[in-house]
Amino acid sequence: MVREGPSGLLKKDVLVAGAGVSDRLVELLSVQGEDLGANWADKVTGRLGGRVSRAEVKQELQEIYTALVAALGSGSLDGHGDAYGEVRALLTELSRNRxxxxxxxxxxxxxxxxxxEVLEPALSGDGGDLAAYLKFAALLDTLGLFTIEVYAATREELVAAQAEQLLELSTPVVxxxxxxxxxxxxxxxxxxxxxxVMEKMLQALIDTGSEHAIIDITGVPAVDxxxxxxLLKTVVAARLMGAECTIxxxxxxxxxTVVALGINFxxxxxxxxxxxxxxxxxRRSGVTLSAAPQASAR
Structure with a gap:
C-alpha cells in the first residue's frame, strides 16, 4: 500500500519525480559532457591562479565528472548516500591534495x-530544467561542504604533525x-x-653511556x-636509569619564584x-679541573 505524505503527494510519485530529475541530468551531462567538462576545468584552473596546470585539473575533474554521472544514474540525489561513495572518495583525495x-x-x-556555474546556462530553459538545476545545485552544495570538511581535517593533521616536529627540534640533547x-x-x-624531553634524555643516557645529565632551564621564561x-619527574626518571641530574x-x-611558591627540589x-x-x-665524575696558565707579559 502506498502512503500519502503531508502535502498529499504519493510517496511513489515523489520517487518517480526524483528519478525524472536524475534522468534529465544524466542525459544533459552525457550529451554535453565534453563541453561542460572543458568549461569546468577552465573555471577551476582560473580560480587556482595557475598553481595547478589545466591538464592536471582536467584529469581530476574528469574522474569526478564520470563518477557523478554514474551516481546520478542510480536515481539518487543524496550526496551522503552509497551511490556517491566513489564521488566522495575522489573529492577526499582532491581535498587532501589541495x-x-x-x-x-x-x-x-x-x-x-x-x-x-557551468551547468546553469544549459538548464535555464523551461520549468522542468530549472527544477532539475535546483536539485543538482543542492547536491553540489552537499558535496562542496564535504570537501571543506575533509580539507579542515587534513589541515588539522598537518598542523599537529608540524607541531610534533617542532617539539622534537626544540628539545635537543647534546x-x-x-x-x-x-x-x-x-x-x-x-x-x-x-x-x-624524558624520552630523548633517557635514550641519550643509554646511547652515550653517560652518568650525568644537565637540564638547563635558562631559556624557560618562568617556573611555576x-x-x-x-622537572622533578624528568630527574626521577634519569635516576631510575642510574644517572645523576643537575638543573x-x-x-x-x-x-x-621557587621560594615564594614553596617548591622543594x-x-x-x-x-x-x-x-x-x-x-x-x-668533579662528580672524578675529573680534575685546573685553571689555564696565563700567558706571561713580555
Missing part, C-alpha cells in the same frame, strides 16, 4: 561549486663531555614536551608549580649557569 599544496578552503571547494649530556630547554614546559613537577639556569627571578643539585653545572658534573 590542503597539502597550501590552497585555501575556498580554492578547494570551488572545484565543486564551479560546476553549478653531549657536553664524556659521560655528561646536556638538555637545554627553551620555551614553555608542558606535559607533552616533558614526555619528549607545574613546571617544577615536570642549571636558576636565575634570581626564578629562585625568588630536595637533594637535586641546582646551579646558576650551565658552566657551573658542567663543572659540578665533571
Amino acid at each position: 590542503a597539502r599544496q597550501g590552497f585555501t578552503p575556498t580554492e578547494t571547494a570551488v572545484s565543486v561549486f564551479a560546476l553549478k 653531549k657536553l663531555w664524556d659521560g655528561v649530556i646536556g638538555v637545554p630547554l627553551v620555551g614553555t614546559l608542558d606535559s607533552a614536551r616533558t614526555m619528549v 608549580t607545574e613546571v617544577a613537577q615536570h 642549571s639556569g636558576i636565575r634570581p627571578q626564578i629562585a625568588q 630536595g637533594d637535586i643539585a641546582t646551579k646558576a649557569t650551565l658552566a657551573d653545572a658542567l663543572r659540578h658534573a665533571l
